[in-house]
Amino acid sequence: MEKVIYDEKNGLWYELQGDYYIPCLKLPEEEQQPIGVWGQRHLRYIKQNRKVLYLNLLTSGKLNEYLADIDKQAEDMFSRLVKQIAEREGVTEQLKVDNQMEWVAQMNNIRSRATEIVNHDIIYN
Numbered sequence: 608m609e610k611v612i613y614d615e616k617n618g619l620w621y622e623l624q625g626d627y628y629i630p631c632l633k634l635p636e637e638e639q640q641p642i643g644v645w646g647q648r649h650l651r652y653i654k655q656n657r658k659v660l661y662l663n664l665l666t667s668g669k670l671n672e673y674l675a676d677i678d679k680q681a682e683d684m685f686s687r688l689v690k691q692i693a694e695r696e697g698v699t700e701q702l703k704v705d706n707q708m709e710w711v712a713q714m715n716n717i718r719s720r721a722t723e724i725v726n727h728d729i730i731y732n
Contacts, residue, residue, distance in 0.1 A: 635669040645685075646678030648730045681729045688721035689714075 612621050621628035642650070642663060650670075653661040661691065664670040693699075704711040 615618070630690035637671050640671055642671065642674045643678045643682060645681035646731060649681075649682045649724070650674055652731050674729035677729065681725050684729060685721050685725045688724055690716055692717045692721065 611631070612623075613619075619634050620631040622631050623629075633683055653664075653684075659693060661670070664673050693714070696713065696717070698710060698713045702713075
């Protein structure tokens with residue numbers, strides 16, 4: 608038996624695997640963009656909980672673009688939230704100069720809350 612055959616009816620190549628011919632399929636090429644922490648979290652989520660969406664994006668070649676967009680949206684929202692909450696609660700540069708430990712504690716609290724909001728609204732949605 609030949610290792611690789613071509614089917615003129617459907618235009619596909621087939622490779623011999625054991626006793627069966629399996630189609631030689633290849634995912635479409637997609638432009639690679641850097642994916643940050645938010646995009647990686649969302650990727651983990653859709654792989655585990657939204658398998659159909661994941662497979663559709665993967666097979667259409669749009670997964671990397673989708674994750675890069677999610678990552679950008681989440682990062683923008685996170686930065687905006689941290690800034691707005693810090694302004695609202697009076698966490699200023701003056702506090703940083705006067706009492707660094709208090710400033711760090713409050714900023715960590717603000718960043719944690721902003722992370723929870725972004726996770727709820729974008730990443731795990």
